[in-house]
Each structure stands twice: as structure tokens, then as C-alpha cells.
Amino acid sequence: MDGKSKIPNPTARRLSLYFRxxxxxxxxxxxxxxxxxQLGTALGYSDAQVRKDLTFVGQxxxxxxxxxxxxLHDNLRRILGRDRSWNAALVGAGNIGRALLSYRRFDEQKFxxxxxxxxxxxxxxxxxxxxVIRDVASIKEELVDCDIELGIIAVPAEHAQPVAEKLIEAGVGGILNFAPRRIEVPSTVVLSNVDFTLTLEQLAFQVNLCSTISHEEDDS
Amino acid sequence: MDGKSKIPNPTARRLSLYFRxxxxxxxxxxxxxxxxxQLGTALGYSDAQVRKDLTFVGQxxxxxxxxxxxxLHDNLRRILGRDRSWNAALVGAGNIGRALLSYRRFDEQKFxxxxxxxxxxxxxxxxxxxxVIRDVASIKEELVDCDIELGIIAVPAEHAQPVAEKLIEAGVGGILNFAPRRIEVPSTVVLSNVDFTLTLEQLAFQVNLCSTISHEEDDS
Structure with missing residues (x-):
């Protein structure tokens, strides 16, 4: 995994939006x-931003x-990995883990x-x-030579960091972290955190904005 | 809830990022x-975008x-609703629902x-x-006069739309939908979807981008 250059998260998100x-x-x-x-206007970005983002994909x-x-759509599909399937390892068979395992759309989308x-x-x-649920102590042996590129962490907060380290030792290139704790990964590994609090915060923002904007208009 | 004007999702997300x-x-x-x-440069947006977004909050x-x-920080805190607490109703006590109920950070963040x-x-x-887990049929009676503004849907896909309608009848202003199905809400209600497939897709994008960019550079 040496020598990987990382795309900033906001850029990756925009590339995904351009693709759609x-x-x-x-x-x-x-x-x-x-x-x-035109592409920028449709999504609320400047044309300079769009051009800059697309240089990341050599377009x-x-x-x-x-x-x-x-x-451009074909190139983005290939570059964004939507033309292939992905194997993932899940660590943590609690509530979140079981919910993810029963999520049919993952298989439909080739995850x-x-x-x-x-x-x-x-x-x-x-x-x-x-x-079969395997022992977390055997992550490294189990994952060697089995073409798993993504790790999903759904363990209690205090175990998130050691689990991440085991997954990285086993060679995963990307980690999706559901544990409510910040984990540290080397710059060669892509980390994505699912933070339910942030999601709920965004929703509350919206509800609050809707009800306060009319008052704010008088102040400006 | 009549007369609410809705903030586009990308704007709300940027306001949240400005706040942080x-x-x-x-x-x-x-x-x-x-x-x-300066604010735009720190986050990768144009200054025109920042100025436009801040007019939404009358700033x-x-x-x-x-x-x-x-x-500006104080005003955003108030406008984004971070200066108060929020009550939510959860529908669906399956894996996702139980995971959310055991999520300690919600209470810490006043949700x-x-x-x-x-x-x-x-x-x-x-x-x-x-x-106490109550009967879904009693949503409307249970929620009347109890100051709940947010609804969380964690039911199987086929029940998501009728549950959303019950929550809206009961007066919630925002819905967080974990069910893997698009639901329809009136324009006066804020809807946020948590799509685990999209999250995994984003991670795969990043991992794939990291490994393909070096090849792409030759083509541009």
C-alpha cells in the first residue's frame, strides 16, 4: 500500500455526486x-471547483x-470502483453488525x-x-490471501483502535468505523467514520433552520 | 409547520462545517x-459560496x-439548534433501533x-x-403534546412509508430514515436518509481512487 496518494473526503464526495x-x-x-x-451549477459548486476535482481523475x-x-461517466465509474465487486470483513456481531449483515442492498451493490x-x-x-463468526484474535490469519480490501468496525468504543490495527496488519485498504471513537490509521489507509450523532445533528440543524429563518430575516 | 422554507442539504452541511x-x-x-x-479556503469552497450560504442565516x-x-459562531450555534436539547421518537426496536438506543453520545449531545x-x-x-416499547399503532396518541420534534425510522423497508406518515401526522418536523427505501414527505418536513450502501460506496471510491490515480496520470 506504499505510495498511495489520498483524495480529500470532500473531493471524493463531490466525485460521487458528479457521477450520479x-x-x-x-x-x-x-x-x-x-x-x-453546468455541472457545478447543478450541484452548487463553482466551475473552478469542478475543474480542480476532475484533474484528480485525469479528466x-x-x-x-x-x-x-x-x-466522463464511464471514466468515473471505473475510477470510483463501481465496475467491480468488493469484499469486506466485519468485526463486531452486536446490534450494528447484525443490522449490516442483514442489509440486502450490500450484495445488490456488489459489496x-x-x-x-x-x-x-x-x-x-x-x-x-x-x-461463521470467527475469533477476533484470528483476524490476521483469516484474512491473509482472501482478497478483502475493506474492514467494518462495529465494536464498543474501547476496542476500536486495536481492531483497526489488526485489520490494517491484515492488509485492508479502507476502514468504515461505526464505533463512537476517533481511531488513528496510517496515511496509506482510508478511514470513514459513521457518526450517528452528526447525522442527527444535521437533521436538527435543518428543522431548526426552517423554524428560525423567518425571525432571522428581520435582523439582517 | 406551514410556511417553513427548507435549506438545501448541501447548504446545511456547509453551515455545520463553518460552525466547526x-x-x-x-x-x-x-x-x-x-x-x-478565508473561511471558504479552509474548507474548499469559493468565497461566493460562503457569502451565499451565510445569507441563509441572515449574516x-x-x-x-x-x-x-x-x-458568527454564536449565531450559527443558535440557528443550528446546538444551544438546546431535542426529543426524538424511535420506530423499530430491531437491530438498528437497539443500537441507537444504546448509543450514549446521543444524550451527551442533548438528543x-x-x-x-x-x-x-x-x-x-x-x-x-x-x-417501554409502545405499539406503533398508537404513535399519534402517544406523541401528542410531548414535545417530540424528530422521528427515527428503523423498520423494514416495506413499513417505512406508513410509519413516516404516522410520525408526520403526530407533528414531527424532521425524520431520520434508516430503512433502505426512499420515502415521500411533504415539503414542510425535513428528511434525512442514512444509506449504509452509499457510505460503503464512498469508502470503496476512496480506496479505488488511491490505487488507480497513478495509472490515470499517464492518460491525461
């Missing part, structure tokens, strides 16, 4: 072209013509949780949806 | 000022001086799940963490 926007546009017109300004538009929607680990002796050796 | 950035800056210097360009900068960091509903007769009447 281009897909919608392409569905209407296979031969469409779009300028960076250049043609002055006065813009990007071919179909070509396969092929290994499950837990530390509870009563759980180890049992199966969930035909997947 | 301003908090960090304020911690270093209580008397700091920041221009829209104007002073030409040549910028915004007072402390004042309180004060009512829990389920449709399973074996579950109704039992308690989780001192909260």
Missing part, C-alpha cells in the same frame, strides 16, 4: 456534453465544448461481507446468515 | 475575524474586515430518544434501557 448527476443526464441524452460550469474538458457526459469476527466466546463459532 | 471551523478558530483567538475567502460580513468569528415504538406483539410492553 452525469448518470441522470446521460439517461436523458447519451450524446450530451456538459461544461464544468480534461474541451474549451467551448465541455465534457462528453458518457465518457460482500465475507468474514465476520467477534470476541465473545459464546458467539464465536455460531453463524449469522450462513457466515 | 469557526469553533476551532475561536478557540485559538476569541477576537479573530475571518473573510468569506453579513463587513467589507475589508470580514466576519467576527465569535459573533433524547424519549419514545420507542414497534409492531411486534412480543416486543410491545417490554423495556429497553428503561424505555
Amino acid at each position: 448527476e452525469l448518470g441522470d443526464r446521460r439517461a436523458l441524452d447519451e450524446k450530451a456534453t456538459m461544461s464544468s460550469r 480534461l474538458g474541451h474549451p467551448g465544448v465541455g465534457y462528453s457526459v458518457a465518457t 460482500h461481507i465475507t468474514r465476520v469476527f467477534d470476541s465473545n466466546p459464546r458467539t464465536i463459532g455460531t453463524t449469522i446468515d450462513q457466515r | 471551523e469557526l469553533g476551532d478558530r475561536r478557540a485559538l483567538d476569541e477576537k479573530a475575524t475571518m473573510s468569506s475567502r 453579513l460580513g463587513h467589507p475589508g474586515v470580514g466576519y467576527s468569528v465569535a459573533t 433524547h430518544i424519549t419514545r420507542v415504538f414497534d409492531s411486534n406483539p412480543r416486543t410491545i410492553g417490554t423495556t429497553i434501557d428503561q424505555r
Whole structure:
């Protein structure tokens, strides 16, 4: 994994949004072209931002013509990894872990949780949806040579960091962390945190904004 | 709830990021000022975007001086609802629901799940963490006059829409939907979807980008 350069999270999110926007546009017109300004306007970004983001994927538009929607869409699909399947290891077979295992859309979207680990002796050796729960102590041996690139951490906060280290030793390139604790990973590993508090905070923001804006307008 | 104007999701997300950035800056210097360009540069947005977003909260900068960091931070805290607590009703006491109920950080951040509903007769009447699980059929009666503004949907996909309608009838202003199905809400209600597939997709994007960028550079 040496020598990987990391894309900033906001850039990756925008690339994903460009991919979806281009897909919608392409569905209407296979031969469409779009300028960076049009693509940016559709999503609320400046054309400079769009051009900068697309240099990350080595994509250049043609002055006065813009990007071919179909070509850019295909390139983004490949670059964003949507043309292949992904194997993941889940650590933690508690409430969150079980919810993820029963989530049918993962398989539909070509994300396969092929290994499950837990530390509870009563759980180890049992199966969930035909997947045997293995001992968390065996992560490294179990994951060697099994083509798992993503790790999902769904353990209590205090175990998140040691579990992350085991996954990284085993060679995963990306970690999705559901534990409510910040974990440290080397710069060669991609980390994504799912923070339910932040999600609820965003929703409350919106509800609050809706009810306060009318009052604010008088102050400006 | 009539007459609410809705803030676009990307704007709300940026306001939240401005709030955090301003908090960090304020911690270093209580008397700091920041221009829209400085705030935008710190987060990767154009100064025009920042100025536009801040008009949503009725906040104007002073030409040549910028915004007072402390004042803008205080205003955003109030407008974003971080100066008060929020009560939520949870519908669905399955894996996701139980995980949310055991999530200690909600209470720390002043989000309180004060009512829990389920449709399973074996579950109704039992308690989780001192909260009695009530019948989903009684949502409207139970929620009237109890100051619950947020609803959390953690039921199977096919029940998500009818549950959303019950919550809206009961007067919630915001819904957090964990069910893997798109639900329809009136424009007066704020909807936020938690899509684990999208989250995993983003992570895979990043891992894939890291490993493909070096190849792409040759093509541009």
C-alpha cells in the first residue's frame, strides 16, 4: 500500500455526486456534453471547483465544448470502483453488525461481507446468515490471501483502535468505523467514520433552520 | 409547520462545517475575524459560496474586515439548534433501533430518544434501557403534546412509508430514515436518509481512487 496518494473526503464526495448527476443526464441524452460550469451549477459548486476535482481523475474538458457526459461517466465509474465487486470483513456481531449483515442492498451493490469476527466466546463459532463468526484474535490469519480490501468496525468504543490495527496488519485498504471513537490509521489507509450523532445533528440543524429563518430575516 | 422554507442539504452541511471551523478558530483567538475567502479556503469552497450560504442565516460580513468569528459562531450555534436539547421518537426496536438506543453520545449531545415504538406483539410492553416499547399503532396518541420534534425510522423497508406518515401526522418536523427505501414527505418536513450502501460506496471510491490515480496520470 506504499505510495498511495489520498483524495480529500470532500473531493471524493463531490466525485460521487458528479457521477450520479452525469448518470441522470446521460439517461436523458447519451450524446450530451456538459461544461464544468453546468455541472457545478447543478450541484452548487463553482466551475473552478469542478475543474480542480476532475484533474484528480485525469479528466480534461474541451474549451467551448465541455465534457462528453458518457465518457466522463464511464471514466468515473471505473475510477470510483463501481465496475467491480468488493469484499469486506466485519468485526463486531452486536446490534450494528447484525443490522449490516442483514442489509440486502450490500450484495445488490456488489459489496460482500465475507468474514465476520467477534470476541465473545459464546458467539464465536455460531453463524449469522450462513457466515461463521470467527475469533477476533484470528483476524490476521483469516484474512491473509482472501482478497478483502475493506474492514467494518462495529465494536464498543474501547476496542476500536486495536481492531483497526489488526485489520490494517491484515492488509485492508479502507476502514468504515461505526464505533463512537476517533481511531488513528496510517496515511496509506482510508478511514470513514459513521457518526450517528452528526447525522442527527444535521437533521436538527435543518428543522431548526426552517423554524428560525423567518425571525432571522428581520435582523439582517 | 406551514410556511417553513427548507435549506438545501448541501447548504446545511456547509453551515455545520463553518460552525466547526469557526469553533476551532475561536478557540485559538476569541477576537479573530475571518473573510468569506478565508473561511471558504479552509474548507474548499469559493468565497461566493460562503457569502451565499451565510445569507441563509441572515449574516453579513463587513467589507475589508470580514466576519467576527465569535459573533458568527454564536449565531450559527443558535440557528443550528446546538444551544438546546431535542426529543426524538424511535420506530423499530430491531437491530438498528437497539443500537441507537444504546448509543450514549446521543444524550451527551442533548438528543433524547424519549419514545420507542414497534409492531411486534412480543416486543410491545417490554423495556429497553428503561424505555417501554409502545405499539406503533398508537404513535399519534402517544406523541401528542410531548414535545417530540424528530422521528427515527428503523423498520423494514416495506413499513417505512406508513410509519413516516404516522410520525408526520403526530407533528414531527424532521425524520431520520434508516430503512433502505426512499420515502415521500411533504415539503414542510425535513428528511434525512442514512444509506449504509452509499457510505460503503464512498469508502470503496476512496480506496479505488488511491490505487488507480497513478495509472490515470499517464492518460491525461
